[in-house]
Amino acid sequence: MSTTVFDSLLFRDMFGTPEMRDIFSDTAYVQRILDTETALARAQARTGVVPAEAAEEITKRVDFAGLDLERLRNETEIVGYPVLPIVTQAAEQCGEAGGYLHWGATTQDIMDTAVMLQCRQGIDHLQGQLDRVRHTLADLAHEHTDTVAAGRTHLQHALPVTFGYRCAVWLSALDRHAQRLQQARERALMVQFGGAAGTLASLGSGPEGLRTRAALAAELGLRDPEITWHVARDGLVELVSLFAAVGGSLGKIAWDIMMMCSSEFGELAEPFVPGRGASSTMPQKRNPISSELMFAAAKLLREKSSTMLDAMMQDFERATGPWHLEWAAVPEAFLLLSSSLHQAEFMLSGLEVHTDTMRRNTHITGGLIVAEAVMMDIAPVVGRQHAHELIYDACRTAIESGTTLESQLLAQPTLVEQIGPDRISHLCDPARYLGSAQAMTHSVVRQDRGR
Known part of the structure; x- marks a missing residue:
């Protein structure tokens, strides 16, 4: 029996996607921990910290399929973290070479690096989703560059615009978010390897520690940071805060579309799927379900961002509690944004645009x-x-x-x-007072298609 919408049989695909659930599943997380441990052994073999033969044995023998997951669950609850129980079983798989597993590392090194690997895969998926939504919006903006609609300020008729212009405004925000996401991944996706207090003292005072960290970063394709970031959580905070901002922009699109779908406006309708948005009592209903889910995700993402900001305030060289907040907030933020983008792609790609109603509505205030x-x-x-x-x-x-x-x-x-x-x-014809709306729409569409 599920206790949250994220693992609910009924609701999980409304607040997440199967692809993102796979990326942040327990199976994937444990595998990323194993990937980090084996990569660390290879990196340390390259820098002469552990014997090359041991690293080869570790890489060859460590196997997720050989883990006792029930034992792992029980021991994780006892220890408070999964790394020691995983290392214990993995070392048992490696025989004598297992003595070199997890050499000089601390639990947070492995857990943080595993999360970075998950985040990288999750960002790859989000970028693909975001690009598809942007492409769909560019098509809508281009198609409706000249579709006259009522511009509204404070929910009152203001001046004429075009529906293409409105779509281009939505698109411009997502274009900027796409740039931010690429920049954020370059900053945030860092390897973690610092040892007990972050100083790499377990590998001595020579160059071996920093050389090992650099080699580990190269093995895993992550950035080698300037210094240990055990208690400097700004990278993850940047990602989740950015997700909240993207979710907010999607929520703004959803809000506009819900309003335009209302009976009084009648300017848009979400794609027709038999039964979608139906009411148990009112057969005429066709509720804007995708927009509603996008709107809800925006509010939940804001909460995750707030949680991550709280988790930034960590004591000295290792936190007593705030780190644990990330374990819930980070995967849920990825799930929520993936869900919102999925709903946006579905809804926008089949959006019904009632151009005649848009034009007619410009006249309801008598010109x-x-x-x-x-x-x-x-x-x-x-x-x-x-x-x-x-x-x-x-x-x-x-x-x-x-x-x-x-x-x-x-x-x-x-x-x-x-x-x-x-x-x-x-x-008195609204179509003659559009200013630079069409020119700006063309500019946004050209830039988007150029990218």
Whole structure:
């Protein structure tokens, strides 16, 4: 029986993905610990710390399949960490060579490095997901560059925009996040090898310690840090905080789409799948399930980021408690972001865009959405201040009488005489007041496709 949404048979694929669960599974974690231990033996053989024959035996004999997992579970609970129980069983597999396993290392060295290997694989998966979402958004932005829609500020009609412009704004944030993610992985994915207090004293005061750490980093394809980071957790904090930011941007997309899917707007609909978003009592319902899950993930990711910030405050050279917070927060953050990206890819790739409704909705305020456009256009003719007063009065009258801005302007003989009725009708068309929306949309799409 599961106790969390992450391992629930019912909910796990709504708050994670099978691929990311595999990356952060117990099996994968133990295997990464074994990978780290065998890589350490090879690195130490290269630097002359342990005999080459021992490293060869360790690499050949250490085998996940040979572990007693029930014994490992029991001993982990007793010790408080899994490394010593794993090393004990792995050393038993290696015979005499097992005496050189885990040479000079401390538990946190191995656990941190194993997590770094998991994080690298997880980031690879997230980057692929993010790229697919960006590609889908670029297609939407390109397709709807000229699809006129109501721009809304404070949930009120403001000025006309295009749906492509809105998609390009969403895309631009994800493009920047993709750059941040690449930069963060280069900073954060570091090998950990410092020994008991981080000083590598177990390997002596000569160059062997630092040379071994560099060799271990090369073996595993991780960055060799300048100094031990047992209690300097900024790398993992950067990753989880970035995940929260990406989740927030996805949550913003979800919020916009949920609003545009509402019955009153009717401008979008999530992809139709029989039964998806259905109600047990209302057969007409088609709820925006993917957007809702993205929105929930954004809120949960913020919590993980907060937890990681708490975990930064560690005492002296080894923490008494904060480190344990990461054991829950890091895998869950990867799962949540992977889930949100999965939902975004599914939803955006099949999004139903009701272009006629978008255009029709620009007129529901009787043309008031172009009030600024008309004012700016007639100002050179009648003067800036008079234009403002004239349009202000016309808007007020249109609201009070339930008519349109165009009809109120056409009812003013002086204005009609000055600029003509055809010009007034043209000015009241939302499609003519889009500013640089289309140019900016094209710019974002070009940059995204160029990358």
